Amino acid sequence: MGNTTYNYGNCETCDTPLEEQYIKQDFWIRGELIIIDHILAGVCPKCGEKIVNAETGQYIDELLKNNEYIISAPRISVPIIMFDEFKKRYDISNERSAYID
Ligand SMILES: [Zn+2]
Numbered sequence: 001m002g003n004t005t006y007n008y009g010n011c012e013t014c015d016t017p018l019e020e021q022y023i024k025q026d027f028w029i030r031g032e033l034i035i036i037d038h039i040l041a042g043v044c045p046k047c048g049e050k051i052v053n054a055e056t057g058q059y060i061d062e063l064l065k066n067n068e069y070i071i072s073a074p075r076i077s078v079p080i081i082m083f084d085e086f087k088k089r090y091d092i093s094n095e096r097s098a099y100i101d
Helices: 054-065 067-071 083-089
Strands: 019-029 032-043
Touching: 019 054, 032 054, 054 067
Parallel strands: none
Antiparallel strands: 019 032
8 A cells, every 4th residue: 555664574463464554543541532543554454453663653652642732633422332231221132142152
C-alpha cells in the first residue's frame, strides 16, 4: 500500500511479513477513551497484530500526555453496553454458544 518507508519485519506472533497501513487505535487514558486515527503502522494480514516504529511510538506517547491537545479534539459518542443486562434480556441459555463454552 503506497511507498513503504519503514520495514516492520515479520509478525512476532505468526511470523507473517507485516504490511504498512494507516490504522485507528484506541487508548484508555485516565479513564477516558481516546481514539487516534491515521497512524502509520505495520499490520499482520494473518492475525491482525499491529506495531508502530519507534518514532511513531514516541509521538503517540507525547500525544497521550498532551491534555490540551486532547481536549481540543473532536468528539464522537459511542454505545456502552452492560453485558449482564443484555444477557438477561436476550436469554439464549437453551442454545449452545459457538464462541464461549
Ligand atoms: Zn501475525
